[in-house]
Amino acid sequence: MPPTEVTVDNDHTAVPDTQFYQHICQELAGVVNFSGITTSLLHQPLDRAANRVVKRTLDVFISVVMIAGVLSWLTPLLALLICLSSKGPVFFLQQRNKRNGESFTCIKFRSMVVNPDADILPSRENDPRITRIGRFLRRYYIDELPQFLNVLWGDMSVVGPRPHMVSDNLRFSDEIPFYHYRHKVKPGITGLSQVLGYVGTTEGDPQKIKDRVRLDLFYWRHWSLRMDGIILLRTFRKMLGL
Secondary structure, three states: OOOOOEEEOOOOOEEEOOOHHHHHHHHHOOEEEEOOEEEEOOOOHHHOHHHHHHHHHHHHHHHHHHHHHHHHHHHHHHHHHHHHHOOOOOEEEEEEEOHHHOEEEEEEEOOEOOOOOOOOOOOOOOOOOEOHHHHHHHHOOHHHOOHHHHHHHOOOEEEOOOOOEHHHHHHHHHHOOOHHHHHHOOOEEEOHHHHOOOOOOOOOOHHHHHHHHHHHHHHHHHOOHHHHHHHHHHHHHHHOOO
């Protein structure tokens, strides 16, 4: 597959090559069905056990550093602020899909008031469910920090496609070709699509989620430690507002 160029416009929002999705679809067409079992003929970097060991080693190291060096003192402080902002638990727990589509419990600092639509209605712009402290946590991605526990437990990776709600996965799987291939790798706290500007609500614009999936599939097809390093560096720069 030829390199895919990603340009950036003046507001720093990534604009992928318009032909990229067609290239991905052509490559993923190499799928055969044997007695109802779909088997991909394509081999990706993280299909190799050695690459998975290297990535897992880096995940464990980073998660231990973040849990011991940041979450250990930040959690009690945020717990007080979250409890003062609204009634409810400190952490928000939700079922998400990990590698191969299996379920796991994703952990976040609670940024919304407790509501019955949390598992079916994604956040949207100016969402009234988001608390005052929640807006701060989301702005700087602090609400995602407890997911380093998910990384340590092996359900997530530091870098990978962001895990969507189960209800969204079911819907997008019907709407977007090859969507389920993004579950060939572990979901991540940060990912390629996020550092290129694909964040926030996709409500009312189906193309936004398609663009995210394009980049998720690109990550799956072209993973390398260098790519993970670049994504991590850009993530920290975004958190610092640089």
